[in-house]
Amino acid sequence: MQTVAIKPKNGIKISAEAENISPDKFAGKSEKDIQSLEAWMGNQKTTLGELFTIKAEGTGAVADVKVVMEGDFSRVKRIGEGMTAGLVMIKGNVDMHLGAKMSGGKISVSGNVDSWAGREMKGGELIIEGNAGYYLGAGYRGETCGMRGGKITVLGSALDFLGEHMCGGEIIVKGNAGILAGLSNNGGKIVIEGSTSRPGSEMAKGTIIVGKVDEMMPVFKLEGTEAVDGVSYRKYTGDVIVNGKGVLYVKE
Amino acid sequence: MELLIKNGAVFDPANGIAGDKTDISIKDGKIVDKVSSGAIVIDAGGRLVMPGGVDAHSHIAGAKVNVGRIMRPEDTRAGIKPRTKITRPYTGYTVPNVYAMGYRYAQMGYTTVFEAAQAIMKARHTHEELEEIPIIDKGALTLFGSNWPTMDYVREKNMDKLAAYVAWGLLASRGFGIKVVNPGGGEMWGFGKNVTGLDDVVPNFEVTPRDIIVSLMKVNEMLGLPHSVHLHCNNLGKPGNYKTTLASMELAKQVKPSKDRQVLHVTHVTFNCWGGTNWGDFESKADEIANYLNNSENVTTDMGQLIFGSATTMTADGPVQYANAKLLHAKWANGDVELEDASGVVPIFYVKQVSIHAIMWAMGLELALLTKDPYKVLLTTDHPNGGPFVNYPEVIALLMSNKKRQEEIKTLHEAVHKRTKIPGIERELGFNDIAIMTRAGSAKVLGLLDTKGHLGVGADADVSIYDIKPDQTDPSAEHAKIKSAFQSAAYTIKGGNVVVKDGQITATPMGRTFWVDASVPDEQKEIMMKDIRMKFKNYYSINLANYMVQDAYLTHPYVVRAGVIPVEVS
Ligand SMILES: [Zn+2]
Numbered sequence: 001m002q003t004v005a006i007k008p009k010n011g012i013k014i015s016a017e018a019e020n021i022s023p024d025k026f027a028g029k030s031e032k033d034i035q036s037l038e039a040w041m042g043n044q045k046t047t048l049g050e051l052f053t054i055k056a057e058g059t060g061a062v063a064d065v066k067v068v069m070e071g072d073f074s075r076v077k078r079i080g081e082g083m084t085a086g087l088v089m090i091k092g093n094v095d096m097h098l099g100a101k102m103s104g105g106k107i108s109v110s111g112n113v114d115s116w117a118g119r120e121m122k123g124g125e126l127i128i129e130g131n132a133g134y135y136l137g138a139g140y141r142g143e144t145c146g147m148r149g150g151k152i153t154v155l156g157s158a159l160d161f162l163g164e165h166m167c168g169g170e171i172i173v174k175g176n177a178g179i180l181a182g183l184s185n186n187g188g189k190i191v192i193e194g195s196t197s198r199p200g201s202e203m204a205k206g207t208i209i210v211g212k213v214d215e216m217m218p219v220f221k222l223e224g225t226e227a228v229d230g231v232s233y234r235k236y237t238g239d240v241i242v243n244g245k246g247v248l249y250v251k252e
Numbered sequence: 253m254e255l256l257i258k259n260g261a262v263f264d265p266a267n268g269i270a271g272d273k274t275d276i277s278i279k280d281g282k283i284v285d286k287v288s289s290g291a292i293v294i295d296a297g298g299r300l301v302m303p304g305g306v307d308a309h310s311h312i313a314g315a316k317v318n319v320g321r322i323m324r325p326e327d328t329r330a331g332i333k334p335r336t337k338i339t340r341p342y343t344g345y346t347v348p349n350v351y352a353m354g355y356r357y358a359q360m361g362y363t364t365v366f367e368a369a370q371a372i373m374k375a376r377h378t379h380e381e382l383e384e385i386p387i388i389d390k391g392a393l394t395l396f397g398s399n400w401p402t403m404d405y406v407r408e409k410n411m412d413k414l415a416a417y418v419a420w421g422l423l424a425s426r427g428f429g430i431k432v433v434n435p436g437g438g439e440m441w442g443f444g445k446n447v448t449g450l451d452d453v454v455p456n457f458e459v460t461p462r463d464i465i466v467s468l469m470k471v472n473e474m475l476g477l478p479h480s481v482h483l484h485c486n487n488l489g490k491p492g493n494y495k496t497t498l499a500s501m502e503l504a505k506q507v508k509p510s511k512d513r514q515v516l517h518v519t520h521v522t523f524n525c526w527g528g529t530n531w532g533d534f535e536s537k538a539d540e541i542a543n544y545l546n547n548s549e550n551v552t553t554d555m556g557q558l559i560f561g562s563a564t565t566m567t568a569d570g571p572v573q574y575a576n577a578k579l580l581h582a583k584w585a586n587g588d589v590e591l592e593d594a595s596g597v598v599p600i601f602y603v604k605q606v607s608i609h610a611i612m613w614a615m616g617l618e619l620a621l622l623t624k625d626p627y628k629v630l631l632t633t634d635h636p637n638g639g640p641f642v643n644y645p646e647v648i649a650l651l652m653s654n655k656k657r658q659e660e661i662k663t664l665h666e667a668v669h670k671r672t673k674i675p676g677i678e679r680e681l682g683f684n685d686i687a688i689m690t691r692a693g694s695a696k697v698l699g700l701l702d703t704k705g706h707l708g709v710g711a712d713a714d715v716s717i718y719d720i721k722p723d724q725t726d727p728s729a730e731h732a733k734i735k736s737a738f739q740s741a742a743y744t745i746k747g748g749n750v751v752v753k754d755g756q757i758t759a760t761p762m763g764r765t766f767w768v769d770a771s772v773p774d775e776q777k778e779i780m781m782k783d784i785r786m787k788f789k790n791y792y793s794i795n796l797a798n799y800m801v802q803d804a805y806l807t808h809p810y811v812v813r814a815g816v817i818p819v820e821v822s
Binding site: 142242 | 326327329583
C-alpha cells in the first residue's frame with residue numbers, strides 16, 4: 001500500500017497542468033521522486049513539489065496507490081489523466097479534464113469539477129459529489145468517440161453537452177443537466193434524474209433516461225410507454241434524421 | 253561553403269550509378285566536379301546515399317488543407333511536438349501544421365514537394381502556407397479542368413486563347429503546371445450533378461471531359477511546360493472506373509510530347525483502378541492499368557498508396573466527396589470556387605478488416621510491382637487521401653519485401669486473396685527502383701530532372717544519406733530496418749546545408765517556390781484578357797486586382813521559363 005497526500009502550497013492563481021498526479025506516475029516512487037515530477041504553471045515548467053506539499057508513505061503497485069488530495073484545486077487541470085488503476089480522493093474543487101482518458105481505478109471528488117471531466121474515459125469510476133461543468137464524459141473537439149467505458153456519477157448537476165459523442169459506459173446525474181445532453185451519442189447510457197433540454201440530438205445509438213425534458217427536439221419517434229425499474233416512461237427512438245437507433249426515455 | 257560526401261553507396265539512377273562507392277562534391281548549393289582540400293567531409297561509411305527525395309503529388313498547402321485542419325482538431329493533437337531552439341512546434345498527423353510539413357519531409361530525406369491542386373482564386377492562400385513551410389523546395393499545380401474560360405475555349409476549339417489563358421492562369425496563381433480534376437465534374441457539381449464518363453456533355457458549355465483533357469494536353473505542349481497535364485480521372489471513387497482511366501490514358505496518344513517526358517500523368521491510381529459494378533463485387537484492376545503502362549510510352553502514374561489508419565480525403569472532386577460523406581456518415585466540408593472548381597474534405601479511417609480497404613491497399617502495390625518500368629509509377633500516398641506522407645518508409649519496405657507483404661496480408665480481410673493479385677506477386681524492388689520512384693522518376697515527371705532527382709554536376713545539392721549498408725542488408729528479410737532507416741535520415745542535405753542529422757532537424761533554411769512563367773504573343777494575350785475582364789465584371793465575386801498572386805507572396809521564387817512553340821498534333 002502506498003499513500004500520497006497532496007495539499008496546495010499557496011493559492012494557485014494561474015492554471016496548472018498536473019497530469020502527473022496519477023497512481024500510475026506515483027507507484028513505487030519515493031516522496032522526493034514524486035515531488036520532482038514535472039508540472040506546468042501557465043507557460044512555466046515547474047514540479048509537483050513546487051506547487052504542492054506532498055507526503056508519501058509506503059510503496060506499492062499502481063492498484064495499491066491511494067492519492068489523498070485536500071484543499072483548493074480549482075486551478076489544477078488534468079488530475080488522474082490516463083490512470084489505469086488505484087484511487088484518487090479529492091476533498092475540494094478541481095479544474096478541467098479530471099480523469100480524462102482514464103481506463104481504470106477510481107476518482108472521487110467532494111466538491112465541483114470544471115469542464116471535460118471524464119473526457120474520452122475508457123474505464124474505471126468517477127464520482128463527483130458536487131456539480132460538473134460542460135462536456136462531462138464527452139469527446140474532445142472533433143473526436144467521433146467520447147467516453148467509451150466506465151462510470152461517472154454526479155450527485156449535483158452538470159452543464160451542457162454532457163456525454164457528447166459518447167460511445168459506451170454510463171453517466172448518472174442525480175440533479176439536472178444543461179442543454180443537448182448526449183449530443184451525437186453513439187452508444188452508452190446516460191441517466192439524468194432531473195431535467196435537461198433537447199437531449200439526444202443526432203444520436204445514432206445508446207440510451208438516455210431523463211426525468212423531465214424542458215424542450216424536445218422534433219427528431220424522435222414516440223414508441224409508446226414502457227416501465228424502467230418499475231417507473232413508467234415515454235419511449236422515443238431517433239434521431240430519425242440521421243437514421244439513429246438511439247432510445248430516449250422521458251418520465252411521464 | 254564546400255562539402256564532400258565520401259564512401260557512400262550511391263544510388264543515382266539518372267546518372268547510371270547503382271550502389272557504387274562514389275564521392276559527391278558540393279559547392280555553393282550545387283553538385284560540382286571536385287572541391288578543395290578545405291571542404292567539410294562527411295564520411296558516409298558505406299551507407300546508402302541518394303538524391304534528395306522529390307514528391308510530385310502531395311497536398312501540403314492551401315484552402316482545402318486548411319479546411320482539413322479546421323474540421324479535424326482531433327488530428328491536430330495527434331502529432332504534437334513542442335518547439336526547440338531550432339524548430340517551431342509540430343502538430344497533426346493527416347493535416348499537420350505548416351512547420352511539421354517541412355520538418356517531417358526533411359527528416360525522411362525529402363527536399364522537394366509539389367502541392368497537387370490549387371484553384372487560381374485560392375492561390376494566395378496556397379502561397380501564404382508554402383512561404384511558411386520550412387526547408388523544402390515546393391510548387392503548386394493549378395486547376396484548369398472545370399474553369400469557365402477553359403471550357404469556353406475548348407468549345408470554340410481556340411487553342412491559342414486556351415494557351416493564353418493557361419499561361420495567364422499560371423502567372424495569376426504562380427503555379428507550376430496544369431492539374432485537371434474530374435474535368436467537367438466540378439462545374440456540374442454546382443447543379444448537384446456529375447459527369448459519368450469521357451463523353452458526357454457539360455451543360456451550358458457543350459464540351460466533354462474528353463475535349464477538355466485533349467485540349468489541355470495540346471496546350472500544355474504548345475507552351476512547352478516542364479510538367480505534363482496531371483489528371484485526376486473522371487468517375488473516381490466508383491467501382492468499374494478502371495475503364496474510364498484506361499480510356500483517359502488512351503487520349504495521350506493524340507498528342508506528342510514537347511519534351512523528354514510523358515504527355516499525361518494519371519495520378520493516385522489506387523482510387524481509379526477499380527473493377528466490379530458495386531461494393532459487393534468490387535475488385536482490383538490495377539493489373540490492367542499496369543499492363544497498359546507496360547505497352548505505352550507517354551503516360552506516367554503515381555500509386556496513391558492506402559495506409560491503414562487515419563486519413564483525410566481532400567480533393568477538387570466535389571461530387572465524390574459528397575458520396576464519401578454519405579457512405580461513411582462522416583464529417584463533410586464542401587467548397588465551391590465560383591467559375592473554377594468544386595472541392596470537398598472528408599475524414600476516413602482505413603481498416604484492415606474492411607474488404608474494400610484491404611483491396612485498395614493491394615491496388616497501389618500491384619500497380620508498382622506489375623509495371624516493369626519504375627519511371628512510370630511514382631511512390632505517393634496522395635497525402636493525406638491514401639494516408640499521411642510520413643508513411644512512405646512503410647510503402648518502401650512493402651515494395652522491397654515480399655515477406656513483409658505476406659505478413660501484412662495475413663492480417664487483412666480475406667477479400668485481398670480473391671479480389672486482388674497481390675498475394676501471388678513475388679517481385680521485390682531494389683534500391684535503384686526506389687530511388688527512381690522517389691527521386692529520378694518524380695523529377696523527370698515534373699520536368700525538373702536538370703536540377704532535381706539526381707547527383708550529377710550542376711544538380712541542386714539535395715542529398716540524403718540513410719543508415720543502411722546496401723551491400724550488407726537483405727531488404728526482404730530486414731524490412732523493419734529498411735523502414736526505420738527511411739523514416740529518419742542519417743543526413744539530409746538541402747541546397748548544400750545539412751538540415752537533418754541522425755533524424756533530427758539541425759537547420760531550417762527556407763526553400764524556394766517553383767512556378768512557370770509561360771510566354772504567349774502579346775496580341776493573343778490581349779484578346780483573351782477581354783474575355784477574362786468580362787468574366788470578372790459579370791460573374792466573379794472579387795476584382796481582378798484582388799485575384800492575382802502578387803510578387804510579395806513569393807519571397808523565395810524560382811521561375812521556370814516556358815512559352816509557345818509549334819506543336820505537332822497527330
Ligand atoms: Zn491528390
